[in-house]
Amino acid sequence: DAKTTQPPSMDCAEGRAANLPCNHSTISGNEYVYWYRQIHSQGPQYIIHGLKNNETNEMASLIITEDRKSSTLILPHATLRDTAVYYCIVRSREGTGENNLFFGTGTRLTVIP
């Protein structure tokens, strides 16, 4: 799976949009971008994933650049409960028979009141 690079920490004011960047310059054509988050001492929570088109769900939006070398997770209206470590993971979805996720160090997002 391709390696990802994320800033170690970010702050965001409550109610504002949180934009979390991720670089994955070695991503290959069959690899998707996944985002998970981990609230303190809880298990990671799946947020969203995408291949090349922008994606949106009830939790967040995912913007992937045209060359697919980077992406941004957007939390449109951050709340205090969004304070967590956010992990960007790149993995193949071609049924490789390997289901393990490679977590990097992630971005620690702190939402400030």
Add this chain to the structure above:
Amino acid sequence: KAGVTQTPRYLIKTRGQQVTLSCSPISGHRSVSWYQQTPGQGLQFLFEYFSETQRNKGNFPGRFSGRQFSNSRSEMNVSTLELGDSALYLCASSLSIQSYNEQFFGPGTRLTVL
């Protein structure tokens, strides 16, 4: 639908002892993965079970083992505990072993080795 459950949530053991942790996946999910999380190493993959067989394994010593039962419930065992085994142990379930299935994590078992 109930989520992934792990028992116990907290555990304190002493060096040299052994420990067994349990994970019940989401109903209908047949794949269970285990991860170890420590402040120094972050989240690391231990192993994955599907249809009662270990399918993938991370880079951990043989003291770490696991198994899966016919109802997809899984246990992991750590023998001869070391101080460095203190960690949050996370279990994740998914529909099958294919990499396109999303994984759903349990709350974890926090193991402290004294």
